[in-house]
Amino acid sequence: MGRLITLDEFIIKRQKDFPYASGELTALLRDIGLAAKLINREVNRAGLVNIIGLADTQNVSGDEVQKLDLYANERMIDFLGNSGECCGIASEELESFVSLPDIESKQAKYVVVIDPLDGSSNIDVNVSVGTIFGIYRRISPTGTPVTLEDFLQPGNKLVAAGYVTYGTSTILVYTTGNGVNGFTLDPSVGEFFLSHRNIRIPNKAKYYSVNQGYYLKFDLPMRRYIDHCNALNLKLRYIGTMVSDIHRILFQGGVFLYPNTTDYPSGKLRLLYECNPMAFIVEQCGGKATTSTGERILDIPVHALHQRSSIVCGSPFMVDEIKSFLELYQEEA
Ligand code: AHG
Ligand code: MN
Ligand code: MN
Numbered sequence: 001m002g003r004l005i006t007l008d009e010f011i012i013k014r015q016k017d018f019p020y021a022s023g024e025l026t027a028l029l030r031d032i033g034l035a036a037k038l039i040n041r042e043v044n045r046a047g048l049v050n051i052i053g054l055a056d057t058q059n060v061s062g063d064e065v066q067k068l069d070l071y072a073n074e075r076m077i078d079f080l081g082n083s084g085e086c087c088g089i090a091s092e093e094l095e096s097f098v099s100l101p102d103i104e105s106k107q108a109k110y111v112v113v114i115d116p117l118d119g120s121s122n123i124d125v126n127v128s129v130g131t132i133f134g135i136y137r138r139i140s141p142t143g144t145p146v147t148l149e150d151f152l153q154p155g156n157k158l159v160a161a162g163y164v165t166y167g168t169s170t171i172l173v174y175t176t177g178n179g180v181n182g183f184t185l186d187p188s189v190g191e192f193f194l195s196h197r198n199i200r201i202p203n204k205a206k207y208y209s210v211n212q213g214y215y216l217k218f219d220l221p222m223r224r225y226i227d228h229c230n231a232l233n234l235k236l237r238y239i240g241t242m243v244s245d246i247h248r249i250l251f252q253g254g255v256f257l258y259p260n261t262t263d264y265p266s267g268k269l270r271l272l273y274e275c276n277p278m279a280f281i282v283e284q285c286g287g288k289a290t291t292s293t294g295e296r297i298l299d300i301p302v303h304a305l306h307q308r309s310s311i312v313c314g315s316p317f318m319v320d321e322i323k324s325f326l327e328l329y330q331e332e333a
Pocket of ligand 3 (some may be wrong): 069092115116117118165
């Protein structure tokens, strides 16, 4: 085996694959990797330093905010603000976007959307959590403050997306539209090393991932699809952290579902910083990602920062199969 390749080395080598290769995106991805290391450190010692538990506040989506949500949000903003390559950030934890000033006369071209800590209700019980990010080129002219329109771009305009899973090991997975690669953090040296090259999702598998407790709140086609999974004795795996549930599916195959429910008629997950980045990654691995009514996630118009969407994603055979259930049972619903 040759020498291990670090995340930084890999990003620099791949810079030429990127259509606007200029080193700016490279610097941004490196900043995100650095923030992830700090978040990882805090997640790992969360039980020791009084940062588990609620922060006694709710975010704009009405979710209870954990102290680690706020810590992760602040670290991401600090690091993205540092290099001067990012001109604005939209986050699950912020009602509006943040506009970052130009640094050292650099005119930043990129905006970043983040779910700083995904699955935060799992922190207190030592179950894996994640970070999701998506990177867009701004639409407004450089050198001016960012605008809402810079963020309200459909997922098909993403130039890069990724996630970090803080699990039994910490893994950063990203794509710039030329396949997907994963890097595992070696905590003894504090570096991410290339560990999962060119991830490809299996066409079908024996796993499905959904909060089946909401079965009675799903539309008829989804209920029928879940009945089908049960009839086939598929294995149900649901962590309650989207990043971790989809991470499993990228390697082992299967389908992740968060359909619309009677409580959340448009779905619960957020389009901009949860569904779109994860859908880009799933597609880049050879998978598919649609809403629970069959539209491609990446083509959905984005009208608001915290817009919700349903999602069905994973192995292509299984996503197509769900589409056939939609067609079959839609009229009856
Ligand atoms: P977040 O912690 O960023 O608010 O996201 C939680 C999300 C997602 O990770 C997970 O798939 C889903 O909420 C779980 O929701 P349910 O508890 O309704 O199943
Ligand atoms: Mn989330
Ligand atoms: Mn979150």
